[in-house]
Structures are given as C-alpha cells and as structure tokens.
Amino acid sequence: MSSQERSAPRRRNPRGQGQVLKAQLVDAAAKLLSTLDQPETLTLRQVAREVGVAPASIYSHFPDLGALIQHVLRLRYEELARLMDQAAQSAPDPLVDLVARCAAYVRWGVGQPGHYRTLFGGRMPDDLVPGSAHGAGAELLEAVVTSLAAAAEGERRQPSAEQQWQAGLMLWTALHGLVSLYNDHGNIPWPPLDDLIADLLSLHTGRPAAEIAALLPQCGDDPGLAPDSI
Amino acid sequence: MSSQERSAPRRRNPRGQGQVLKAQLVDAAAKLLSTLDQPETLTLRQVAREVGVAPASIYSHFPDLGALIQHVLRLRYEELARLMDQAAQSAPDPLVDLVARCAAYVRWGVGQPGHYRTLFGGRMPDDLVPGSAHGAGAELLEAVVTSLAAAAEGERRQPSAEQQWQAGLMLWTALHGLVSLYNDHGNIPWPPLDDLIADLLSLHTGRPAAEIAALLPQCGDDPGLAPDSI
DNA sequence: GCACTAACCAACGGTTGTTTACTTAAGTAA
C-alpha cells in the first residue's frame, strides 16, 4: 500500500515551495480518511508514511494533527456545499431545486463513504468537524428546509414555520439514514439508489414517485468538479 | 471518574465465585461502551481500571478483548430485539404493532446513544457486531417490513413484494437517520421526539399524524426491563 | 499439608503525538 518503504530520502522542495508538501499532506490525509475503515483512527504517522516524510515534518505546516484533520474536513464540507448549490443553481422551480439538492447530497455521500461518515457520522470530536460547531451542516439543512417549503407552496394548507422546520428535519434525517445504512450495510439487497431517492422524496413532497424520478438529474450531469482533488 | 486509583488490592472473590468478576467486566465494558465518545476506542486496560483489576485478569474470563466486546454487543442487541417484541406483543392490530415496534426502536436508540452507535453506527469492525454478520439487524428489519406490509393492508393497490421490501427499507433508514442525528447533533432545536416519531410513521403509513400519535405508547409503559443491567 | 482457583506483577514489543536539536540545500548579497 505505502508507496515507498525507505527508498529515497525524498527530494527536498526548493526554497519557496514549502506549500507543495502542505498540499501533499492534505491530499494524503484526505485519501486516508476516505480509505480507512475507521476514519477516526487516522494517524499522524500514517500521513507521514503515505507522503514519505518524517512525522515531525508535519509540524512545519500544521500546529498539530487536529489542525490537519480539521483542514481536510473543511475542504470536504465546502465541496459538498458547493456541489449541492451547483446542482440546484439552474433549477426552474423549487421542486426541481429540492430534488437536485437532495440527489447531490445522497450521491456525494454514497460516492464518498469515508468522507460522509467523517463529516456526519458523529465520530470525530465535535471541535474537529467544521459544520458541527455551527450546528452540523446547518447551512445545508436550512437550504433543504427552504427548498422543501417552497416546493410545498400551493398545498391545501399553509404549514406554520415550526411545521416547515420539522418537515425539513424529517427530510434530512431520512436522507442521512439512507446514506448511512446504504454505506454501512452493503450486504443487504438494496434497490437501485435512484429508486430510493425518488421514493424518499415522493414521501416527503407528496408528489408521485414517477414525477420525482423524471426530475432526477442523470448521474453524469454536472459533475461540478472533476475528481482531480483526490 | 475511575472509582479507585490504587486503593485496595481488591478483595478476592471466594472459591466458586469466579463468575462474579466476569459479570463485573461485562458491566464495566458496557458502561464504557455507552459512555465513551468513540466506543470503538474501548480499551482492555480501561475495563480493567474500571473494575479495579489487573489487565491480565481479564484473560481468565475472555480469550481476548474482541470476545469481551462481542459479548457485550450481543447482549445489547438481544435487549433491543426483546424490547421491540415485548412492545408489540399485545398489539391488537398491525398498525399498533408497527407503531409500538418503531417507537421502541427510536426510544431505545435515543436513550442509549452509545449502545446505538456501537450497534448500528458502522464503527465497529464487522466481525465484532453480532447482527452485522447476518445482515445488521436483519431480524429487526424483517419484523418492521412485515408489520408495515400488514398495516398497509386494505390500501387501494396491493404492493408487490419488492415494493413492500423497499417501503420497509425506507422506514428503517428513516428511523435510523432520526436516531443518529438526534443523538449526534443535540445542538440543533429538535421538536419533541414523539412528534417526530408520529410524523415519520404518518409519512410512511399514510395515516394522519394525529392517529399515530394517539397510538404511541406512553414513555413509561412496559419498560420491558429495568435499567438494572447498566 | 495439598491442590486449586483468583488474581497479580513485571515485562515485551508495539503504537501513538509531540518536542528538540540538528542537517542539508537553496537563494542572496558581498
């Protein structure tokens, strides 16, 4: 697994290029976080080994291990938020917006199980997860609540603010439960993911599942960002 | 936290009472598993300290740390299954059965966050979690699927077996997401738990939330087992 | 006294995060 056991003493970066190692450290930590069975067992020395550098060298770029992890998590969190916003940015109406947003959420979570668990699994100490400090993805949640409420316009009865909030919460918990169990229990026979997303959104919007399914963006649509950054 | 630093060398148990320590070890491990922020970082030496015993003494009763943890998890799993069955055993009809079962699940999960995470959080290595080896609470899931299908009898269209399975899955993911997020993110303003349960079951059964809420057993009903065994 | 059981002590080999002191090399200015 490790690229180099003890091969070359590693070509040192030139004078002003100290940031190169920093980027390598971030990439390696991200890769390990998403690869490890238990992301919270990420080790400073693992990162150092992955990059091929001495453990102490990390302290030139991050004050401690926690700061490195926190930096990686912040990047992932921003990536997810950006992805959801991009998915919804050209939506012609609130329902499409909601569907695109939720589909992006689920697909990102299923596509990156390690990162998802690390961000939303509640495993990391709270002060390490960026969103958690402000309410665990509060921005994402609020966007979903807003979209859901807007999509529910024109219903028979206008729900109160509390009801809107509760409905959004329920939707988020359902999305989270779907991603979590889908990721953690691959051994049970899951239906196609898109069917589940459509079914879930159908339940929470009251629209027929077929209508939702027709609105689901294709998997290849709007990748948002190429998988270059790991 | 630890009861005794290094006080007395611990009164030795009498001749035939070697099992006393075993029970104490199980209790201590269970307590630590439910208390620790990261249950998977449970340590043999932590258990030994909690009981006030030398680390090596554990090996008289369990072959290794994994066996001890596995034993504790099996107990918790059986406790949850028994609790759900007891909650539903005197249900007059499938809907009440379903509501009682799901309410028991959620309440147990919310009442014992550490145990719930340990069992269903996907944190432990698979071979340590008893249910996971056979499909992660497959029995619980099947019971829910059955109840949900029975409760949906008399609907307009009879769903196919696949549809029943998918509906049960969706219900379980929703329950799991609710418990997980409720436990992990206490900082966001949650509505009363019973409201959420009623709302969730209302979505998944198509019945009015008020009807479900009326069926919810009171919190004190049928404790099933006293909180004696930790 | 003797056998047995319950539990202990000390150690081994390993891991971890972090610190301190040091080396090497690149760029800069004389």
Add this chain to the structure above:
DNA sequence: TTACTTAAGTAAACAACCGTTGGTTAGTGC
C-alpha cells in the same frame, strides 16, 4: 566565488499508551 541566511526536512528521543504473555502469589476448601 564565497559567505551568510533561512527554509525544508531529518533523526532521535520522550512519555504515554496499547494488547498480550509467562511466571508468581495468596487465599480457599478438603
């Protein structure tokens, strides 16, 4: 070219843990 400065990274050590083992002690009941 040579000397100086400073960034980049290393090596070695530290103290704290970990799971596990082998051999040992001390009480108990016959």
